[in-house]
Amino acid sequence: MEIDKLISQCIKKDRKAQKEFYLLFADRLMNVSMRYCHDIPSAKDVLQNSFVKIFTHLDQFDHKRGNIDNWTVRIVINEALQYSRKTKRIQYDLEDQPMEYDEHKLPDVISSMQAADLMKLIDQLPEGFRYVFYMYEVEGFKHKDIAEQLKITESTSRSQLTRAKKMLRNFIDKQKSIELC
Amino acid sequence: MLDPINDKLKKSIEQQNISWDKEAMWLDIEPQLPKKSNKKWLLLLLLLLLIGISAAGILIYNNAQATINRGMAATELEQESSTSGTIAQADIVSTPTVDQSNNAINAKYQNETAPANTNVANNKINSNTETVVNKTIKKSSAYANNNTENNTNNTYESASVTTESSDQVITYKPKASTIITSDKEPTKSISVGNEVLRTINDIKPLDKSINLLTGNKFTLDLAADVKRPIKTKKSLPGAMSLSAGAFVFNKKYNATSELSADLNAAYTPLESFNLSLAYHKRLSTKWSVISGVEVLYDVERFDYTASSSTSKNITVDTAFYFIENMEKVFVAGNRDEVTTDTKRVRSYNTRLSLGIPLYVSYDLFARRSSLSIVGGPVAHITALEQGYNVENTSSILAINTEAFDPSTIALSFDVSLAYTYKFNNRLKLAVSPSIRRQLNTNVDVSKVNYKRNFFGLKAGILWAI
Numbered sequence: 185m186e187i188d189k190l191i192s193q194c195i196k197k198d199r200k201a202q203k204e205f206y207l208l209f210a211d212r213l214m215n216v217s218m219r220y221c222h223d224i225p226s227a228k229d230v231l232q233n234s235f236v237k238i239f240t241h242l243d244q245f246d247h248k249r250g251n252i253d254n255w256t257v258r259i260v261i262n263e264a265l266q267y268s269r270k271t272k273r274i275q276y277d278l279e280d281q282p283m284e285y286d287e288h289k290l291p292d293v294i295s296s297m298q299a300a301d302l303m304k305l306i307d308q309l310p311e312g313f314r315y316v317f318y319m320y321e322v323e324g325f326k327h328k329d330i331a332e333q334l335k336i337t338e339s340t341s342r343s344q345l346t347r348a349k350k351m352l353r354n355f356i357d358k359q360k361s362i363e364l365c
Numbered sequence: 366m367l368d369p370i371n372d373k374l375k376k377s378i379e380q381q382n383i384s385w386d387k388e389a390m391w392l393d394i395e396p397q398l399p400k401k402s403n404k405k406w407l408l409l410l411l412l413l414l415l416i417g418i419s420a421a422g423i424l425i426y427n428n429a430q431a432t433i434n435r436g437m438a439a440t441e442l443e444q445e446s447s448t449s450g451t452i453a454q455a456d457i458v459s460t461p462t463v464d465q466s467n468n469a470i471n472a473k474y475q476n477e478t479a480p481a482n483t484n485v486a487n488n489k490i491n492s493n494t495e496t497v498v499n500k501t502i503k504k505s506s507a508y509a510n511n512n513t514e515n516n517t518n519n520t521y522e523s524a525s526v527t528t529e530s531s532d533q534v535i536t537y538k539p540k541a542s543t544i545i546t547s548d549k550e551p552t553k554s555i556s557v558g559n560e561v562l563r564t565i566n567d568i569k570p571l572d573k574s575i576n577l578l579t580g581n582k583f584t585l586d587l588a589a590d591v592k593r594p595i596k597t598k599k600s601l602p603g604a605m606s607l608s609a610g611a612f613v614f615n616k617k618y619n620a621t622s623e624l625s626a627d628l629n630a631a632y633t634p635l636e637s638f639n640l641s642l643a644y645h646k647r648l649s650t651k652w653s654v655i656s657g658v659e660v661l662y663d664v665e666r667f668d669y670t671a672s673s674s675t676s677k678n679i680t681v682d683t684a685f686y687f688i689e690n691m692e693k694v695f696v697a698g699n700r701d702e703v704t705t706d707t708k709r710v711r712s713y714n715t716r717l718s719l720g721i722p723l724y725v726s727y728d729l730f731a732r733r734s735s736l737s738i739v740g741g742p743v744a745h746i747t748a749l750e751q752g753y754n755v756e757n758t759s760s761i762l763a764i765n766t767e768a769f770d771p772s773t774i775a776l777s778f779d780v781s782l783a784y785t786y787k788f789n790n791r792l793k794l795a796v797s798p799s800i801r802r803q804l805n806t807n808v809d810v811s812k813v814n815y816k817r818n819f820f821g822l823k824a825g826i827l828w829a830i
Contacts, residue, residue, distance in 0.1 A: 197401035203391060210387050218383055232390055236397045299378045322378050 187252060195243045202239055210235075212253075213260050219318045220264035222307070226271075234263040257323055261315075261333060268311060305355045313348035320345050408729060411736045415782050418798045638662040643722070651728055659720035661745065675704050718747040722779070733787045739797075740780040742804075747774070776804045777819075 190208075193201030213234065217227040237259055245255050306314060315334060319325045320341075325333070327341040334341070643657030724741035781799035788794065801819035 197399060199395070199398075199401075202398065203395075206391055206394065207387065210390070211383075212379070214383055214385060215379060215381055218381070219378070224383070224385065228385065228390060232393055235390075235394050239394075239398050299381055303378060303381070322375055 188247070191242060191245065191252065194239060205239075206235060209238075209256055213256055216257050216260045216323070217264060219303070219306075219322065220261060220315060221267070226267065230260065230264045230267050233267075234260045237263065254323075258333065261319065261323070265315070265334065305352060305359070308355060309348055309351055313344055313351065316341055316344040317348040317352075408731050408734070408736055411729070411738075411782065412784065415736075415784055415796070415798060418782065418800070637664070639720075653726045653728065655724040655726055655739070655741075656722060659722060659743070661716075661718050661720050663716040663718065664714070677704075716747055718745045720745045724779070735785045735787070737783040737785065738780070739783055741778070743777050743779055743801075745775040745777065778802045778804060 190201055190205055194205050210231075214227065214231055217231045217234070218224070221227040221230055234256075238256055241259075245252065306317060309317065312334075316330055319330045319333070320327070327338045327345075330336075330341045331338045336344075638661070640660045643655050643659075646655075647653040720743050722741060722743040724739050726737050726739045728735055728737045779799055779801050781797045783795055783797035785793050785795045799819075803819070
């Protein structure tokens with residue numbers, strides 16, 4: 185079934201179509217949820233709430249303004265953000281003062297890392313850094329979109345990303361030195 | 366410059382495999398999803414039901430009315446005073462004619478749809494005697510209007526058409542129409558073949574309001590509905606309503622053989638004017654109970670033909686009859702001449718009664734519209750009853766209209782389907798077809814096939830304060 189037809193069926197509250205839609209997006213959105221949550225139970229909670237919102241507000245989806253993938257990812261991220269706020273996990277201020285961009289480039293070693301290893305390192309980043317890093321580097325959002333979603337300024341988003349990368353490089357350097365020892 | 370992670374790594378992050386039970390989560394999600402609403406279908410179904418009931422009622426009404434008209438028209442043939450069963454033929458015009466002022470030309474009118482307001486040169490009129498008359502006929506505007514409006518229906522108005530020329534007047538009558546006229550009141554009919562096209566009823570109704578109701582199959586009920594919220598202990602709103610309206614119930618009586626000699630046809634639309642004061646107690650957002658008092662003024666109409674016979678002894682110079690051996694014998698002497706006079710009579714019964722309804726209402730709301738199923742018993746206590754006979758001639762048979770009185774204490778069960786459109790918080794438009802089943806009656810059912818089921822259609826404008 186074409187995605188547009190599937191969406192229109194879901195809007196009509198066709199349970200069969202809704203399940204098909206769910207199965208189509210569940211894995212991808214679970215990955216998204218996992219990136220923003222610390223554990224699987226939290227990710228599941230976020231995903232469950234996200235799907236309820238997706239199906240409830242699917243009629244508001246405007247395919248002219250974006251594709252369904254981005255729309256659903258935004259909902260999951262937003263839900264994860266709310267979840268984090270509820271559980272008070274965000275322990276830093278997203279409205280941190282913007283800093284100048286420096287030359288903190290990610291080391292070349294990152295290219296040879298496995299995804300799981302990299303994610304373990306990213307998980308060690310503060311919540312806010314992690315959000316910006318994932319949203320920019322993995323989800324492909326622009327700083328404008330990130331700022332809108334996280335309710336911060338664009339410059340803050342940029343500085344958070346720079347700091348995240350700097351911190352990530354430190355983690356990698358630290359890990360390399362441990363390995364050398 | 367920021368250094369993005371490479372696509373391969375991004376892809377591997379995106380596609381990271383996490384094992385989890387998708388089906389279990391779906392079972393958690395599904396109950397939280399909004400259910401598919403069937404209200405629209407239900408509303409549509411009820412709306413279709415409403416239309417169906419209305420259509421059925423109109424059909425029943427029309428069929429019954431057509432039957433009466435045919436019966437009346439047939440009776441007109443017998444309405445002429447007859448001697449020994451012979452029907453006078455003088456007034457029956459069966460041959461269409463064209464009359465000229467000086468020369469009577471019997472012609473067949475062959476061009477009923479001739480264009481109006483035009484000069485037709487060398488118009489050929491084929492007469493019975495094969496005469497061709499070359500005349501320029503200027504059709505009058507009166508004919509034009511008449512013909513335009515009525516040529517398809519071939520009604521009474523177009524039966525006779527006058528055209529003018531410079532030196533003669535020609536009267537056309539439609540081809541193949543048999544025009545039956547009667548000098549006697551109250552009824553004139555026009556028919557083609559056996560089909561009665563129109564019956565003109567000269568019986569005057571009681572008043573204009575009754576004429577309005579009997580002349581229209583739909584009755585507009587201008588109802589005033591005053592609702593005042595009343596605070597209740599359970600904080601569910603109650604309301605008082607004052608409503609006034611008029612509606613029509615079609616009630617049909619079929620006379621049995623015992624009465625058929627006098628009563629050839631009887632059909633009674635029951636028109637009811639009501640004024641009611643009711644208390645609406647809302648039990649929930651959808652259910653409410655309605656009770657109160659209704660003052661009803663009902664009008665029952667009876668149409669029937671009544672026959673009277675007068676016999677007088679006259680002296681006949683000659684009479685002839687057949688004897689057994691088929692030999693004609695002429696005799697002279699006294700004999701009885703029986704004159705039968707059949708008249709059409711319309712009678713009204715009016716009734717003032719007090720009704721106490723106890724309705725239960727189930728309401729469905731959809732934006733500005735709502736559909737309500739209202740039903741319940743109504744007890745009627747008749748307080749005042751009167752009967753009227755309306756006829757144009759004095760030679761009317763007196764038939765006791767009270768013979769058809771319904772119960773003085775009647776119990777009926779009403780079910781109605783009300784569609785209401787809300788224009789604003791005060792103004793509403795409502796249409797409500799109703800079915801009433803009379804549970805008891807004092808009518809002598811051995812003489813009259815009394816119909817217990819009524820059909821009504823009520824439409825109204827509601828104004829809430």
